[in-house]
Amino acid sequence: MGRPLLFLKVCFALIISCCGAVAAQNNDAITFTAYADAREVVQNSYFELTFTLSNAQGGNFQAPNFRDFNVLAGPSQGFSTTIINGRRSQESTITYRLQPKRTGVLTIGQASIQAKGKTYRSQPLTIRVSRGQTDSNTSQEVFLEARLRPNASSLENDTGEQLTTRYLGQQLVLDYVLYSRVDVEGLSASNDPAYDGFYAREINQYDSRVMRVIRNGQQYASRILKRIVLYPQQTGTLTIQPLSMVAGVPIENNGRQRGGFFSRRQLRRVPISSKAIDIDVRSLPQPAPADFDGLTGSYRITGQANSKVLTTDDALSYRLTFEGPGDLKRITAPDLRFPAAFELYDPKELVEEYIDLSSNIKGRKVFEYVLVPKEAGEFILAPEVVVFNTDSFNYQTVQLQPQRVTVKAGTGEKQSGLVAEAENNQGLFAPRAQPSVRGPSVPFFGTPLYWGLFSTPLLLLGGLFVYLRRQDQQPEVDPVALAQQRARQQALDRLQTAQQFREAGNARAFYGEVEGALLGYVSDKLQLPRADLTKSNVQSKLAAMGASATHNEQFLALLRTCEMALYAGMDNAASMEETYERAVEVLTGMLS
Secondary structure, three states, X not given: OHHXXXXXXHHHHHHHHHHHHHHHHHHOOOEEEEEEOEXXXXXOOOEEEEEEEEOOOOEEEEOOOOOOEEEEEEEEEEEEEEEEOOEEEEXXXXXXXXXXXXXXXXXXXXXXXXXXXXXXXXXOEEEEEEXXXXXXXHOOOEEEEEEEOOOOOOOOOOOOOOOOEEEOOOOEEEEEXXXXXXXXXXXXXXXXXXXOOEEEEEEOOOOOOOXXXXXXXXXXXXXXXXXXXEEEOOOEEEEEOOOEEEEEEEOOOOOOOOOOOOOOOOEEEEEEEOOOEEEEEEOOOOOOOOOOOXXXXXXXXXXXXXXXXXXXXXXXXXXXXXXXXXXXXXOOOOOOOOOOOEEEOOOEEEEEEEEEOOOOEXXXXXXXXXXXXXXXEEEEEOOEEEEEEOOOOEEEEEEXXXXXXXXXXXXXXXXXXXXXXXXXXOOOOOOOOOOOOOOOOOOOOOOHHHHHHHHHHHHHHHHHHHHHHHHHHOOOOOHHHHHHHHHHHHXXXXXXHHHHHXXXXXXXXXXXXXXXXXXXXXHHHHOOOHHHOOHHHHHHHHHHHOOOHHHHHHHHHHHHHHHXXXXXXXXXXXXHHHHHHHHHHHHHHHHO
């Protein structure tokens, strides 16, 4: 019976692992993309074009025709491998540095590569080339721009226009973008706006790659320094205050000799600041629908009941979920207008969480409604939610998925724990079983408990002080004398262990303990390492310590007896008692 069960377990594990491998292969799809770090350049500048192959090793790469560009560098190849949460991914890149030959809208055609027997092609790209300014002194070398993204779902469609009109609760995505025509080494913030009138959250994951753009007829390298999501909390004109920073720009040496290898470049501090942005926050259009509960945003709304069949003794849990980029703080549980055959308790908030995306923030909020049927029958739960959609700027009625619920007659006894929990959640506190009667309050200050708690730390500190003073007054312990006292105790302990081996008839262990007791005592007593315990050395040291010639001779004789028993195989069990008595006599005489 055991082997078939083991065989089934192994087969099941293999099936699961194979399914996981297939799923992993499907999730790690092969892609081949083209990316240019500029959408618009001036004629005499350059940009970088990168082709990326993901999750495969490729070959037979065919570059597009660069007839409208000068190839300044490339192709240069790169390869990277990352492992995140146990999943391995790899990327290989081919990069070119290109300079446009003429102005206008230039097209970069498709590139192709072969991987795993298939041919993959990249998407074509367009680059706008302008003539630009001839005098570079007419524009700033570095500046900071605060930019509202008009389309939060598409970075490619961002035109840089400032849409300064929003509705209450509508999401705004604010980017702080650094533009520079020189190297910038080090940035420090001088102030951070408070965003008064907004609920603000910072996005940590966004595309921070350098993009080359044209501003005021000049080529700049731009990158996003910070991305903030804002939700207006009040109507009227709200102002996003400037963000001020200090940029470090290297000072040109004007032909003077450079410093050594470890020398630091001199920097000049350039203050930069974004401009203030005024936001006109409007109230929602009027008149609002009669059943509008104040929900604002762009949401995916779903509802789900936990059961399709129940009795009048049970409770039904209905969960309403909001998902989208709206302001979760402004979402309250709407009136879902369930059938009158159900008794409805106040809804409870279960989940409120935010998920950072690359372009905005997506929120999720879940409410639970507890319904108790008052009668049996067939019912259709099809609640509706009215929302002001901030994408279409109008009111929308969201019809949730209808669900059929069958209620059967019960016994009249409530059985579901949801009912008790819902009843307890109707107020701020759970109801008390019995009223509590309290006497008049007594001040804590001056009571015996107060003085006891107050004096306890003082008494402990005083006792610690007295203990330390007594320790200081005690005479210092001689480490040599302490070692000799320990030698005495250890010798007696080893003799006691030898006695136990003698009674057990273990001759070899007995002689080993006797030898250890003799040598250990002399080593600790004379402060000699075991390597220096030769017979002549021990004899001279014992004599210098005041041991008599008789004790000296008995000590050495005992050592010879132990050596013969341990190393010459003469472990006579009959002589153990005599050896033990002699060892006790010798050590007793030396310890006295």
